[in-house]
Amino acid sequence: MPDLHMVVCMKVVPKPEEVHVDPATRLLDRAHARSEINPPDMNALEFALELKDHYGGRVSILSMGPPFFEPYLRVGLAMGADHIYLLSDRAFGGADTLATTYTLAKGIQKMGGADLIFCGEESSDGATGQVPPGLAEWLDICQITLVSNFDIDLARSVARGRHEIRGGYEILEVPLPAVVSVKTASNEPRFMDYRIKPWAFAEGRVTVWTKTDLQADEACIGVPGSPTTVSELTQAPARERKREFLIGTSEEIAQRLAELLHDVSQNAPETLRKS
Amino acid sequence: MVASLYSVAEEQKAIWVFLEQEAGKLENVSLELLAKGRQLADQVGWRLAGFLMGNSIAQLTQEAIAYGADEVVLAEHPLLDDFTVDAYCHVAFEAIMRYKPSVFLLGVTPDGRDLAGRLAVRLRTGLNADCTDLRLTPESGILAGEVSGFGGGVLALIEMQNHRPQMATIRPGVFPPGQADPHRKGSVIRLPVNLTEAMINTRIVERVVGARTDLTQTPALVVGGRGVGDKFDMLRELADLIGGDIGATRPPVDEGYIERERQIGQTGVVCRPKVAIVCGVSGAFHFVVGIQGADVVVAINSDPKAPIFDFADYCIVGDVFKVVPALTAALRATHEVSYA
Numbered sequence: 142m143p144d145l146h147m148v149v150c151m152k153v154v155p156k157p158e159e160v161h162v163d164p165a166t167r168l169l170d171r172a173h174a175r176s177e178i179n180p181p182d183m184n185a186l187e188f189a190l191e192l193k194d195h196y197g198g199r200v201s202i203l204s205m206g207p208p209f210f211e212p213y214l215r216v217g218l219a220m221g222a223d224h225i226y227l228l229s230d231r232a233f234g235g236a237d238t239l240a241t242t243y244t245l246a247k248g249i250q251k252m253g254g255a256d257l258i259f260c261g262e263e264s265s266d267g268a269t270g271q272v273p274p275g276l277a278e279w280l281d282i283c284q285i286t287l288v289s290n291f292d293i294d295l296a297r298s299v300a301r302g303r304h305e306i307r308g309g310y311e312i313l314e315v316p317l318p319a320v321v322s323v324k325t326a327s328n329e330p331r332f333m334d335y336r337i338k339p340w341a342f343a344e345g346r347v348t349v350w351t352k353t354d355l356q357a358d359e360a361c362i363g364v365p366g367s368p369t370t371v372s373e374l375t376q377a378p379a380r381e382r383k384r385e386f387l388i389g390t391s392e393e394i395a396q397r398l399a400e401l402l403h404d405v406s407q408n409a410p411e412t413l414r415k416s
Numbered sequence: 417m418v419a420s421l422y423s424v425a426e427e428q429k430a431i432w433v434f435l436e437q438e439a440g441k442l443e444n445v446s447l448e449l450l451a452k453g454r455q456l457a458d459q460v461g462w463r464l465a466g467f468l469m470g471n472s473i474a475q476l477t478q479e480a481i482a483y484g485a486d487e488v489v490l491a492e493h494p495l496l497d498d499f500t501v502d503a504y505c506h507v508a509f510e511a512i513m514r515y516k517p518s519v520f521l522l523g524v525t526p527d528g529r530d531l532a533g534r535l536a537v538r539l540r541t542g543l544n545a546d547c548t549d550l551r552l553t554p555e556s557g558i559l560a561g562e563v564s565g566f567g568g569g570v571l572a573l574i575e576m577q578n579h580r581p582q583m584a585t586i587r588p589g590v591f592p593p594g595q596a597d598p599h600r601k602g603s604v605i606r607l608p609v610n611l612t613e614a615m616i617n618t619r620i621v622e623r624v625v626g627a628r629t630d631l632t633q634t635p636a637l638v639v640g641g642r643g644v645g646d647k648f649d650m651l652r653e654l655a656d657l658i659g660g661d662i663g664a665t666r667p668p669v670d671e672g673y674i675e676r677e678r679q680i681g682q683t684g685v686v687c688r689p690k691v692a693i694v695c696g697v698s699g700a701f702h703f704v705v706g707i708q709g710a711d712v713v714v715a716i717n718s719d720p721k722a723p724i725f726d727f728a729d730y731c732i733v734g735d736v737f738k739v740v741p742a743l744t745a746a747l748r749a750t751h752e753v754s755y756a
Contacts, residue, residue, distance in 0.1 A: 237542065237543075238533070238536070238542075238543055238545070239418070239536065239537060239540070239541075239542060239543070242537060263683065269529075269545035269546045269585075270529050270533075270545075271529065271532065271533040271536075271543055271545050272533070273533065274501065274529070274530050274531075274532075274533030274534040274537075275533045275534065275536065275537045275543075277534065278505075278533070278534040278537035278538055279537055283502070283617050283618055284501060284530070284534070285618075286526065286529070286530055287526055301621065304526075305526055306499075306526050306527070306623075306625065307438070307443075307525055307526060307527075307625075307628060307677075308438075308625050308626055308627065308628035308629065308677075309623070309624045309625035309626050310623075310624055311498075311620050311621075311622065311623045311624075312620070312621040312622040312623075313618055313619065313620060313621065314618070314619040314621050315617055315618050315619070316617055324676075325670070325676075326669070326670045326672075326676075358418075360417055360418045361418050365417050365418070366417075366418050367542070368418070368420065368540075368541055368542030368576040368578070368579035369542040369543070369544060369574050369575070369576050370574070370575060370576065370577070371572045371573070371574055372560060372573045372574065372575050373560075373572070373573040374571070374572050374573075375571045375572075375573070380708055380727075382713060382726070382727055382728055382729045383728075383729040383730065384725060384726065384728065384729070384731060385729065385730055385731065386725075386731045386732070386733065387730055387731065387732050391734060391735070391738040391739050391742040392742050392746070394732055394734065394739060394742070394743075395739060395742035395743040395745065395746040396746050396750070398714065398730070398732070398743050398746070399743060399746040399747045399750060399753065401712075401714075401730060402658065402691060402714075402747070402753050403752075403753045405690060405691050405711070405712050406636075406658070406690065406691075406753050406754065406755050
């Protein structure tokens with residue numbers, strides 16, 4: 142395998158701590174939130190860059206979204222990636238997992254395929270982690286999800302990763318090409334290299350592909366390609382809490398709390414809620 | 417519009433639940449889904465089926481029936497002994513195409529997510545992921561999944577009109593498990609399994625399952641946030657004293673102070689303890705989602721403006737490093753308190 146090609150799927154999301162809930166309407170205010178690269182995707186990129194350091198090859202960043210994603214994604218170039226492919230078309234908008242994974246798969250095919258496709262564990266806005274397996278299915282290749290440790294054996298053309306399961310782990314081995322979802326915080330993403338920053342932000346680093354470029358089936362992208370619809374948006378019911386402040390020295394408060402905890406452990410919850 | 421492999425007209429009026437098992441026991445989340453599935457099936461007059469894959473696990477069919485299943489669709493094969501997404505997706509796809517259930521529910525677990533994400537694409541159907549509630553409309557047979565939007569402030573109802581099966585994954589702990597009725601009768605449908613080694617490209621080189629942490633079941637939860645630093649020993653002492661367990665928000669998990677399986681909230685565990693004692697946590701909405709089911713919430717934070725106090729029954733503005741040890745001492749000295 143002379144030229145190992147790795148693709149890292151990345152997404153730009155609003156910073157969760159800057160997304161506010163309007164106290165009156167209880168609706169989300171995303172307008173004032175700054176954006177960032179979905180943090181788990183940085184762990185995915187770091188995995189790919191470490192493999193590149195070791196085995197050579199090239200790292201492509203793949204993203205689906207509006208043009209404003211571009212400067213955020215270029216940070217990935219300044220970290221060591223080689224090129225950005227941005228799938229950008231109004232027709233891609235409103236995509237659920239099925240349409241998103243279809244579109245990403247078309248992008249990878251258009252690139253001429255990849256040996257490894259890295260994804261973050263989940264996105265900080267959607268947080269469902271369903272893109273990696275869906276993408277693997279469209280491409281008809283293997284997946285290893287929730288990976289915290291990873292290596293490849295080029296001679297045998299296999300990937301081996303430590304995959305998290307409930308209460309433990311598995312070491313899984315799959316043939317290349319494969320989709321790998323990286324466990325959040327499983328590595329320390331490197332900083333931008335300021336020496337290559339001018340290169341990263343120069344012309345010619347980003348390829349934008351539309352639905353026409355991808356020769357995407359119109360029925361499979363955006364809203365038409367998305368089986369799920371949002372039928373209703375409601376305010377999350379705020380559960381009424383007592384909000385009783387306990388005042389005093391630490392010892393006085395501790396004493397009162399100990400009594401409360403005793404009562405709670407003895408009483409049926411219904412009694413407590415009514416009291 | 418992209419069509420699913422079978423249509424609404426072809427669906428069977430049945431709810432299927434993916435039954436996960438480990439070491440000869442059904443997972444709690446599977447029991448929770450059976451209980452919720454039973455309730456939905458009764459509302460609309462449909463059948464509830466457990467879908468069980470594995471090797472030499474036929475003894476679990478009676479347990480699934482006791483917990484509410486009308487029937488168990490059983491697929492047994494040596495190559496289903498340990499979960500590989502290749503084998504499980506292959507068998508699940510064949511089973512679903514054979515019986516065409518209207519609804520297929522899975523738990524949000526590593527295996528449940530791996531299977532659901534792949535299977536939904538193979539079936540060209542929608543996936544309603546990470547639901548916190550489910551509703552089934554009797555007239556239309558449409559399943560709506562409640563999903564908490566960014567940060568948890570908004571709830572969205574998501575459904576699919578034209579695609580089948582209506583797949584949904586549900587977080588552990590959001591539905592209470594039902595009571596087993598050992599006298600309940602049901603049927604077992606054995607599925608022919610067509611699997612060969614050549615179909616499985618994933619090789620399990622090593623498999624280690626240690627002690628399981630299951631915070632969805634703990635009666636008392638002590639949670640640490642950024643404000644407790646790495647002092648989880650202090651919280652552990654308190655939790656042990658009252659027969660509970662410890663959890664955390666995301667920052668201490670990311671710092672490596674505590675295992676990720678103890679992360680509480682939208683991207684972690686959703687709990688329903690009798691009491692949650694929340695220490696040094698600011699109270700971001702995506703965390704609060706994880707303790708909304710607690711009967712009583714106690715919050716300790718040095719910042720009187722911390723949002724967590726809006727979500728607590730008892731609020732203490734103070735230094736967690738003073739209040740928690742004082743509480744531990746007070747519990748030791750004066751009260752015998754145990755939630756265990």
